Amino acid sequence: MTSTGVDGGAPHEAHRRDDTAVPAVRSEGGGLSGLLRPDRVLGRIAQDLAERFGSVFSPETVDRYVVESHAALARTSRVTTHLPALTARFAADRLHALARAEAVVPRDVPEVLFVCVQNAGRSQMAAGMLNRRAAGRVRVRSAGSAPEEAIHPSVVAAMAEVGVDLTTEFPKPLTDEVVRAADVVIAMGCGDACPVYPGKRYEHWPLEDPAEATVEEARRIRDVVDAHVRRLMTKLHLEP
Structure with a gap:
């Protein structure tokens, strides 16, 4: 068999x-x-x-x-x-x-990679929000060019308010294979750290860094991230 x-x-x-x-x-x-x-x-x-x-x-x-x-x-x-x-x-x-x-397994859904510097704020917010809105219709990853030790507490708190639990997530370093696997790569202030491959859609989202943000400030950044996520879903022909 x-x-x-x-x-x-x-x-x-x-x-x-x-x-x-x-x-x-x-x-x-x-x-x-x-x-x-x-x-x-x-x-x-x-x-x-x-x-x-x-x-x-x-x-x-x-x-x-x-x-x-x-x-x-x-x-x-x-x-x-x-x-x-x-x-x-x-x-x-x-x-x-x-x-x-490496095309060893089929691509059943689009893949989106969010990249920032620390993978402790913006990219985690975006990944959590897209996962919540897409509900399995997109495979989502996030990574950082210089990952922090943990996700910022204000980010965790602000995301929890909209039903996104980041308590089990953790900052991850950016690796080559996750970039190659992605159909769309969203950069958030990571500079030239993210390698560029042909045939992929690259976007840059100009977002504030919530590293030192209060919960109120993180809440405002979260809402901006959510607006970007909804526009991305429209580009992917998905209902937000």
């Missing part, structure tokens, strides 16, 4: 090769259990993701994404208690984006 890709599409055997630029360090004997990691938790994460993405990517590729994702988040986050769980989410999302970027 033929296995299917991560989104139910047919697997592409070519993507099972290990094309990593930074090879994982392995102990004698190799295999997932032989990969040298900071702790065994990362080994379990890699094993789980290797099973999930096994029809699409090689175990070596999954290993690399887990190790790199953990290292990237560890550089920006002081919350080590939840770091393994965040690593699993971040690595899974990156692998899913890679599968979309």
Whole structure:
């Protein structure tokens, strides 16, 4: 019986090769259990993701994404208690984006990427608002060119007022595969940090940075973001 890709599409055997630029360090004997990691938790994460993405990517590729994702988040986050769980989410999302970027799985809905500097305010607001309004009709990601440690409290509070819960979200560094997977890339003051690929729609939204904002100020920025989101949905031929 033929296995299917991560989104139910047919697997592409070519993507099972290990094309990593930074090879994982392995102990004698190799295999997932032989990969040298900071702790065994990362080994379990890699094993789980290797099973999930096994029809699409090689175990070596999954290993690399887990190790790199953990290292990237560890550089920006002081919350080590939840770091393994965040690593699993971040690595899974990156692998899913890679599968979309390399056309291993079908594109069933448009993909939108919001990019700002810290991924702690504007881009999180926009992603949360688009997720709420689109209700599954768009795949939404956000990232930062220099991510902060946590989302700004005033942003979390202002978004909660309109029914968007950001308490489980976290700032994420910008990576190449999420840009390649996106159909639309919305930049919010990230300068030249976002790579440009042909065939994608790029927009710049001039928004205030809510980093030091009060809840009242964040509420005003939120409403401006919402107006931009509704216009974007119209461009995507979606009802807000």
